[in-house]
Amino acid sequence: MASRVIPVEPFDLVVFGGTGDLARRKILPGLYRRFVAGQIPDTSRIIGAARGEMDDAGFRGLVADTLGEFLPAAKRDGDTVARFLAHLHYVPLDAKGEGGWDGLARLVRRDVVQAFYFSVSPALFGDLAERLHRFRIAAPDARIVVEKPFGRDLESARALNATLAEHFDEGQIYRIDHYLGKETVQNLMAVRFANILFEPLWNARHVDHVQITVAETVGVGGRGAYYDKAGAMRDMVQNHLMQLLCLIAMEPPYRFDPDAVRDEKLKVIHALQPVRPEDIVRGQYRGGAGKGAGGEPSYVEDAENPGSRTESYIAMKVEIANWRWKGTPFYLRTGKKLRARASEIAVVFKEVPHSIFGEEEGWRENVLSIRLQPNEGMTLSVMIKEPGPGGMRLTEVPLDMSFAEALGEEGADIPDAYERLIMDVIRGNQTLFMRGDEVEAAWAWTDPVIAGWEARGDRPRGYDPGSSGPEDALMLLHRDGRRWREIRE
Numbered sequence: 001m002a003s004r005v006i007p008v009e010p011f012d013l014v015v016f017g018g019t020g021d022l023a024r025r026k027i028l029p030g031l032y033r034r035f036v037a038g039q040i041p042d043t044s045r046i047i048g049a050a051r052g053e054m055d056d057a058g059f060r061g062l063v064a065d066t067l068g069e070f071l072p073a074a075k076r077d078g079d080t081v082a083r084f085l086a087h088l089h090y091v092p093l094d095a096k097g098e099g100g101w102d103g104l105a106r107l108v109r110r111d112v113v114q115a116f117y118f119s120v121s122p123a124l125f126g127d128l129a130e131r132l133h134r135f136r137i138a139a140p141d142a143r144i145v146v147e148k149p150f151g152r153d154l155e156s157a158r159a160l161n162a163t164l165a166e167h168f169d170e171g172q173i174y175r176i177d178h179y180l181g182k183e184t185v186q187n188l189m190a191v192r193f194a195n196i197l198f199e200p201l202w203n204a205r206h207v208d209h210v211q212i213t214v215a216e217t218v219g220v221g222g223r224g225a226y227y228d229k230a231g232a233m234r235d236m237v238q239n240h241l242m243q244l245l246c247l248i249a250m251e252p253p254y255r256f257d258p259d260a261v262r263d264e265k266l267k268v269i270h271a272l273q274p275v276r277p278e279d280i281v282r283g284q285y286r287g288g289a290g291k292g293a294g295g296e297p298s299y300v301e302d303a304e305n306p307g308s309r310t311e312s313y314i315a316m317k318v319e320i321a322n323w324r325w326k327g328t329p330f331y332l333r334t335g336k337k338l339r340a341r342a343s344e345i346a347v348v349f350k351e352v353p354h355s356i357f358g359e360e361e362g363w364r365e366n367v368l369s370i371r372l373q374p375n376e377g378m379t380l381s382v383m384i385k386e387p388g389p390g391g392m393r394l395t396e397v398p399l400d401m402s403f404a405e406a407l408g409e410e411g412a413d414i415p416d417a418y419e420r421l422i423m424d425v426i427r428g429n430q431t432l433f434m435r436g437d438e439v440e441a442a443w444a445w446t447d448p449v450i451a452g453w454e455a456r457g458d459r460p461r462g463y464d465p466g467s468s469g470p471e472d473a474l475m476l477l478h479r480d481g482r483r484w485r486e487i488r489e
Contacts, residue, residue, distance in 0.1 A: 005037050005038055005039050006039070006423075006427075007039060007041070008039060008040075008041065008113070008423060008426040008427055009041070009112070009113050009426070010041040010043040010044050010112045010113065011041075011044050011045075011112055011113035011114070011115060011426050012044070012045045012047065012107075012108050012109055012112055012113070012114055012115070013031075013044070013045070013046050013047065013115045013116075013117065013422070013426070014047045014049055014104070014108060014114075014115070014116045014117065015027055015028075015046070015047065015048050015049065015117045015119055016049050016050070016093075016095065016116065016117065016118050016119060016120050016124075016128055017049075017050055017117075017118075017119035017120040018047070018048025018049055018050050018059070018090070018119070019048060019050045019052055019054075019059075019062060020050070020119055020120070022119045022147065023048070023119050024066045024069075024070070025070060026178075026416070026418045027117065027119065027418060027422070028046075028063050028066055028067070029066065029067060029070045029071055029416075030415075030416050030418040030419040030422060031046055031084075031419075031422065032067055032071070032081075032084050033071075033075070033415065033416065033419055034415075034419050034422070034423060035080070035083075035084045035087070036075070036080060036084075037415075039423060040087070043112075044087060044112075045087060045088075045089060045107070045108075045109075046087050046088050046089070047088075047089045047090070047091060047104070047107060047108065048063075048088065048089070048090045048091070049090070049091045049092075049093040049100070049104060050090075050092070050093065051092065051093065051094065051095075052092065053092050054090050054092060055090060056088065056089050056090050058090065059088055059089070059090035060085040060088050063085060063088055064081060064085060067081060089107060091103050091104045091107060095120065095124045095127050095128055095131075096124070096127050101131055101134075101135045101137070102135065104135070104137060105135045105136060105137045108137050110139045113143075113426055113428075114138060114139050114141075114142040114143065115142070115143045115144075115145065115422075115425050115426060116128070116132060116138070116142065116143070116144045116145070117144075117145040117422075118144060118145060118146045118147065119147060122146070122149065122150075122151070122160060125146060125160065125163060125164060126163040126164075126166075129144065129163070129164060129166070129167035129168060130166075130167060132144075132167070133167050138167075138168075141172070142168075142172060143172050143173075143174055143425055143428070144164070144168055144172060144173055144174065145174045145176055145422075145425055146164070146173065146174070146175055146176065147176055148175075148176075148177065148239055149230070149234065149235075149239075150175055150239070150434070150439045151439070151443060152229070152230065152234060153443055153446075153447050153450075154440060154443040154444050154447050157439050157440050157443045158440060161436040161439070161440065164436075165436075170435065170436055171430070173436070174421075174424075174425050174430060174433045175433050175434040175435075175436075175439060176421055176433060177239055177240060177243055177433075177434060178417040178418055178421065179239075179240045179243055179244065179372070179417070180243055180417075180421070180432040180433070181416075181417030181418065181419075181420045181421040181424075181432055182372050182373070182376070182417050183376055183414045183415070183420075184370055184371060184372050184376045184377065184378070185244065185247065185372060186432070187370075187378070188247055188248070188345070188370055189247065189256075191370075191378070192252075193252055198368070199252070201349065202324075202347075203324045203325070203328075204324065204325050204326055204327050204328040206349055206350055207328050207347055207348070207349055207350065208328070208348045208349060208350045208351075208365060208482075209328060209329045209330070209331060209348050209480075209482060210248055210249075210328070210329075210330045210331070210345070210346065210347050210348065211330075211331045211333075211344070211345070211346040211348065211484065211485055212241055212244050212245060212248070212330065212331070212332045212333075212344075212345050212346075213333050213334070213342065213343065213344050213345075213346075213484075213485070213487065214236060214240060214241060214333075214334040214342075214343045214372075215333075215334065215335060215338040215339070215340060215341065215342045215343070215487045216334075216335070216336050216337070216338060216341055217337060217338060217339075217340065217341045217466075218336060218337070219285065219296070219297070219299065219302050219312070219336050219337050219465075220299065220302045220303060220312060220336060221297065221302045224302040224303040224304055224305075225303070225304065227303065227310070227312075228303040228305050228308055228310045229310075230310075231310040231311045231312075231314075232282075232311045232312060232313060232314040232334055232335060232336075233311065233314055233446065233449065233450055234446070234450070236314075236334040237314060237316075237332060237334065237446070238442050238443065238446045239434075239442070240334075241332050241334060242269070242442050243265075243434070244345060245268065245318070245330060245332070246264075246265035246268045246269065247265070248330075248345060248347070249268045249320055249324070249325055249330070250264040250265050250267065250268050251264050251267065251324065252264075256431065257431070258429065258430040258431040258433075259430075259435075261431050262430075262431075262434070262435045262438055265438060266435070266437060266438050266441055267322075268320065268322075269438065269441040269442055269445060270441060271320045271321050271322045271325075272318060272319075272320060272321075272445050273318070273319045273320070273321050274448060274449075275316055275317070275318060275449050277452060277453070277456065277458075279316055279317035279318075279476065280314070280315075280316045280449070280453065281313075281314070281315045281316070281461065281469075281470055281472045281473040281476055282311035282313065282314050282453065282458065282460040282461065282470075283311060283312065283313035283314070283335065283460050283461045283462065283463045283469055283470040283472075283473070284298070284299040284300070284308070284310075284311065284312050284313070284460040284461070284462055284463070285298065285299050285312050285313070285335075285336060285337040285462075285463055285464070285465050286298050286299075286462045286463065286464055286465065287301060287465075296337075296465050299312045299336075309457075309458070309459055309460060310460070311460045312335060312336040312337070312460070313333075313334070313335030313336065313338075313460070313463060313469045313470065313473075314332075314333065314334060314335070315331070315332065315333035315469065315470075315473040315476055316331070316332050316333075316449075316476075317329050317330070317331055317476060317480075318330045318331075318332060329480065331476065331477060331482075331484070333469065333473065333484070335463075335469050337465040337466070338466070338467065338468060338469060338487055339466055339467060339468055339487045339488070340487050340488050340489045341373065341374060341489060342371075342373065342374070342487055342488060342489055343371070343372035343373045344369060344370065344371050344372065344485070345369075345370040345372070346367055346368070346369050346370075346485050347367065347368040347369075347370075348365050348366075348367050348482075349365055349366040349367070349368070350365070351365060357392055357394060365381075366380070366381060366382055366383070367379075367380070367381045367485075368380050369381070369485075374489055375489070376414060377400070378400075379398045379399065379400045380398070380399040381396050381397070381398050381399075382396070382397060382398075382399060383395070383396055383397075384396075384397050420432075421433070468484065468486075468487050
C-alpha cells in the first residue's frame with residue numbers, strides 16, 4: 001500500500017518560542033519528517049523567533065542538535081539534514097516590546113501561505129497578535145496556531161477568545177489539540193462513518209458503556225508548580241478526553257467539513273449532564289521511600305505544596321442526554337504514575353438477549369478497543385467455539401488490527417500528530433482544530449464540576465505509583481455491575 005503525500009503550497013511558518021521545549025521536542029522534528037517525506041516545498045521558510053540573541057547559523061546548529069536528540073540515527077541522513085537546515089531562519093524578538101519586529105517583517109513574505117505558531121504562554125497571545133498587524137506582517141489570510149491551555153475557566157477562555165478575535169477571524173485561528181492528530185483518532189471517524197458494520201450498532205440500544213483511558217507512567221516532576229494550579233481535570237479532561245468523547249458520541253456530520261464536524265461535537269458537549277459528586281473520584285500519587293532514600297517522590301513533593309488538594313488522577317461517570325446515548329454511561333479516567341503508558345477507547349457492547357449455549361458457558365462482552373498509544377490500532381473481541389472435541393465451549397478471541405502489522409513499514413512509521421496538524425494549518429483545514437465556541441462550551445461544563453469539589457473541600461485519595469489509581473475508582477464501575485479494563489501497554 002503506497003502512502004500518498006499530499007503536497008502543500010509554499011509557506012512561511014514562524015514559530016514564536018522557536019527555541020523552547022515544545023518546538024525542540026515536537027514541532028521542529030515533525031517538520032523535518034515532513035521534509036523527508038517530500039511535503040515541504042523548496043521555497044518554504046521556517047523561522048524561529050524567541051528572546052535569545054542568535055543568528056541563522058546558531059539556530060540551525062541548535063536544530064541540528066535537536067534532531068540528533070529526538071530522532072533516531074536512521075532517520076538523520078547528513079545531506080537531508082543539511083538541506084532541511086537551509087530552510088531555517090531566526091529572528092531575536094521581544095514579544096512585549098518593539099525589538100526584532102522590523103526584522104521579522106522583512107523576512108516574512110506576504111505572497112505565500114503564512115502561519116504563525118504561538119508556542120508561548122497564553123499571556124503573550126494578545127501581544128503577538130497585535131504586533132503582527134501593527135508591523136504589517138500578517139496578510140489578510142494569515143493563520144495563527146495556539147497551544148493549550150485555552151484558559152483555566154470559562155471567564156479566562158472567553159477573554160482569550162476575545163483577545164484573538166480583535167486581530168484575527170475565527171477562520172484564521174487554529175487551536176491545536178495533538179490528540180486529534182493521532183492516526184487512530186481519525187480512523188475512529190473512518191470506522192464509524194465509512195463502514196455499514198458499526199454505525200447501526202453505535203447507540204444506547206447496543207452499547208452497554210464506553211471507557212476512555214489516558215494513563216501515564218510519569219509524574220509531574222519538573223512542572224509541579226504549573227500542574228498544581230491545573231490538575232488532571234483542567235490539564236486532560238477538559239480538552240483531550242472531552243475531544244475523544246465528542247468523536248465517539250457525535251452524530252454523523254452532513255459531510256467531512258470543518259464546521260460540520262465541529263457543529264456535531266458542540267452538540268455533544270451541550271448534551272452532557274452535570275456530574276454528581278458520587279460519580280467523581282480524584283487521586284494523588286503517593287511516594288516511595290522518599291527522595292532521600294532513593295524512592296519515588298510523592299505528588300505533594302513534586303508540586304512542592306504539602307497542603308495540595310490538586311488531583312493527579314481523576315475518574316468520572318459521564319452521561320449524555322440525547323436520543324442516541326440516553327442510559328449509556330461514559331467512564332473517563334486519566335492519571336499520572338499509573339501502571340503503564342496507555343491511551344484507549346473501549347466501546348463495550350451489550351450481551352446477546354439470550355444465550356443458546358447455556359449459562360454455564362458464561363458470556364463476555366464484544367468490545368471494540370481503539371488504542372491511541374503506544375501501539376496504535378484497533379481490536380474487536382468476539383466469542384468463538386474453543387477448538388477441539390468435547391462439546392460447545394466458548395472462548396473470547398481478538399480480531400486485531402495493529403497498524404504496524406496491517407500496513408507494514410507504513411504502519412510502523414505513522415506521522416506524529418504534530419506533523420499532520422501543522423500540514424493541515426498550511427492547507428487551511430480546520431477539521432481537527434477546536435473552535436472558540438467549542439472551547440467555551442467545554443469550560444461551561446467543567447467549571448461547575450471543579451467548583452463543586454472546591455466548595456465541599458474534597459481531598460484527593462492517595463494511590464500507589466504503578467497501580468491503576470485509587471481503590472474508590474474501582475467502585476465507580478463495580479456498583480454499576482461493570483469493571484475497568486486493565487491498564488497495559
